[in-house]
Amino acid sequence: MARTKYSEQFCAYCNKETKMVLVGTMEGQVGKIWYKCTRCHYTSLLEDSMSSDQINGKLDPSTATVYKPCQCFKIGEAIFHSEWNDVGKVLSKLKTSDGSQAIVVSFAKLGQRKLIENLQEESILELTVTE
Numbered sequence: 001m002a003r004t005k006y007s008e009q010f011c012a013y014c015n016k017e018t019k020m021v022l023v024g025t026m027e028g029q030v031g032k033i034w035y036k037c038t039r040c041h042y043t044s045l046l047e048d049s050m051s052s053d054q055i056n057g058k059l060d061p062s063t064a065t066v067y068k069p070c071q072c073f074k075i076g077e078a079i080f081h082s083e084w085n086d087v088g089k090v091l092s093k094l095k096t097s098d099g100s101q102a103i104v105v106s107f108a109k110l111g112q113r114k115l116i117e118n119l120q121e122e123s124i125l126e127l128t129v130t131e
C-alpha cells in the first residue's frame, strides 16, 4: 500500500499547516512519524493521523494469527480474537504483576486491549483478561 510522501501537517515552527514530507518512523514508536516541513525545513515527530487506519486497515482476519492465551506473539503480529470477532496488531509486550506475560493489542473495533500470552496450561482455568 503506497502512502503519499507529502501531506499537510501542523508545523510548530511556522505555526500553521504546511506541506510536510515524511522522513521516517521511529523505532518502537507506533503512530509517530518524523515529518520535515518543506517551508522551514524543521523536522518534527508528529502523531500519525492515519495510524489507526494504517494499522487496522491492513489486517485481514483470514491471515491473522488466531489469539490463544497459551501462545506467544510478536510485536507487529496481526491477531484475530474469535470471541470478539475483531482483528488487531500487537503493539507491545509487558509482564503483569503476577508474573505472567501480556501483549498490548490495538484492535480495529475495540481499540487498545491487553491480552494474556504464553499462559501455562494449568492456569488456563483461572484466566482473566486484564483491562
Ligand SMILES: [Zn+2]
Residues within 6 Å of the ligand: 011, 012, 013, 014, 015, 018, 037, 038, 039, 040, 041, 042
Ligand atoms: Zn515549518
